[in-house]
Amino acid sequence: MKEERGEEEILKVLEENARISDREIARMLGIEVNEVKEIISKLERAGVIRKYKAVVNHEKAGIETVQALIDVKVSPERNTGYDSVAERISRFPEVKSVRLVSGEYDLSVLVSGKTMHEVAYFVAEKIAPLEQVRNTVTHFLLKTYKENGEIYEEEEKGERLAVTL
Numbered sequence: 630m631k632e633e634r635g636e637e638e639i640l641k642v643l644e645e646n647a648r649i650s651d652r653e654i655a656r657m658l659g660i661e662v663n664e665v666k667e668i669i670s671k672l673e674r675a676g677v678i679r680k681y682k683a684v685v686n687h688e689k690a691g692i693e694t695v696q697a698l699i700d701v702k703v704s705p706e707r708n709t710g711y712d713s714v715a716e717r718i719s720r721f722p723e724v725k726s727v728r729l730v731s732g733e734y735d736l737s738v739l740v741s742g743k744t745m746h747e748v749a750y751f752v753a754e755k756i757a758p759l760e761q762v763r764n765t766v767t768h769f770l771l772k773t774y775k776e777n778g779e780i781y782e783e784e785e786k787g788e789r790l791a792v793t794l
Contacts, residue, residue, distance in 0.1 A: 635660060639668055640677070644778070647681040684779045695769065696725070696741045697748045699756060700734035702764040711735055714761040723751050734766070745769060 638658050642649060651669065655662040672678045687694045703714050711729050718738055719727045726739040738756070742748040752767055773781055 635664070636668055636672060636677075639665060640672070643669075643678065643681075647683075684777045686773075686776075686781055688773075693743060694741055695743065695745050695748050696739065697752075697770060698768045699738040699740060699752055700766040700768070701736040701738055701756065701762055702733070703735050703761045704763055705735075706761065714759060717759065718756065721751070721755055723748075723755075734764075 635658065639654060642654050642657060651665045652662050655665045658665070669678070685692075701718070703711060705711050706713050715727050715729065715736055718724055718736070721740075723740045723742055724738055725741055726737075728737045729735065730737045740748055740751060742751060748769070749767065752765055756762060757765055775781065
């Protein structure tokens, strides 16, 4: 039980800052550095920690990118349900995430491309033709306010003057 608590605490710290040192985690949690290293290594081997990743504000970096959420309605397969089509969609390099969701559609797919045309082409030529796909709706993301828990700073706004009569 104590080890599970340590795992949860370490995961929380790493989710907030994946670059933090083992020594700093140990200091924060009041445990030995070697114990932190062992726990992190165990979590990596078990696939609990999948990847260490930076949250990048592409707009500030000057990187042109277009993202879209694609709602996908599918016909589930007899033995695999939604898994086989979700796994197939997951293999496309344009796809950033695939999630099974409740509601009118079955899958929510986040895709990324250089232009709106490129994303639209991807949906029309790679997603829509799949045998299990019944319908799609594409929502282009226009602005990101928060990503992976990180609030993007807004540009400084000019002060709005009060209107008086």
